[in-house]
Amino acid sequence: NGRPLPNAIRLRIVELAQLGIRPCDISRQLRVSHGCVSKILARYNETGSILPGAIGGSKPRVTTPNVVKNIREYKQGDPGIFAWEIRDRLLADGVCDKYNVPSVSSISRILRNKIGNLSQPNQYESSKQASAQVGLSYNHIYPYSYPNTMSPTGTKMGSPPGVPMTAGHMSISRGWPSAHTVSNILGIRAFMDPAAIAGAEGYPPKMEDWSSVNRAAFPAAHTVNGIDKSAIDADIKYAQPSSTLSSYVSACAYSPTNQYGVYSGAAGGYVAPGHHHWQPQSPTLSHPGGGMSMHAGEIHSPMTFKVGLQQQQHEDLNSVHGLSLPTSSS
């Protein structure tokens, strides 16, 4: 199946590993392939996140209306300007950063297709030149936006939201933002995902049974009660692009004190991203020291984001508590 393992299972994998259980035993116990266990643990060790990457979607366009507008202005200001000069200026003026600056060929294409007839200064006439409004919202809504270009809140995001990430890591992942960069965004969904909760109390018989499982898993869950999966999904879907929310969730979902302190000391480890509370209590699978230092920059911001929406999620996650981890008892 192509869908991510429920978060609860992912959690268990990391938790068991930290308890010193061997990966092969984990895979047997949780009935997950050893390859999957290996992958999740490897990722956890590398990034501190247990969350899956961002599935689906398209690579963000770099030729946003704003970029096009700037290119147009450059061209108008200096009709003889070369594409590579435009590229440099886009970088120099901060219109783009090195990650989302259009290629020279893209710029050439823009010049040719969209700005070719500069004699017509009517900016928004040609093609679907997208209004400035759309341009504005671009970074806003794009889950894949780069951390440094996407900070609608303006409060944080000096580093990727909620996820530890060194520059080196960014570069090895992909040209555009690493899946891990947005993994916390997915965390919203993953953690609200009924399947994830269902998975906590055992192995979900069928992922397809989300909606029914959901109700069973949240008998008293105010937020979910009476709302079917589609409604939830819709909420989540719209919530996702919000970096503010995602930041919060990443913090909330992995808050060791509120959510998982119950489990055990060792289990606290997986909460990793950016918590100074985190202490490798179990050396078995604790993060490499370097890994934690990567998180340092994140430490404070997630905490601040926990406040607003916490109650709601908190209770949801408490449900996770109630249902999960027969391990600790058995």
Add this chain to the structure above:
DNA sequence: CACGTAACGGTTGAG
């Protein structure tokens, strides 16, 4: 046998 990882087919979501 345990483990890491590439190949594979499936799922997802933006365009």
Add this chain to the structure above:
DNA sequence: GACTCAACCGTTACG
């Protein structure tokens, strides 16, 4: 609304 594309997923097979 169906389609395409490119991302990620977990399983499987192999070393």
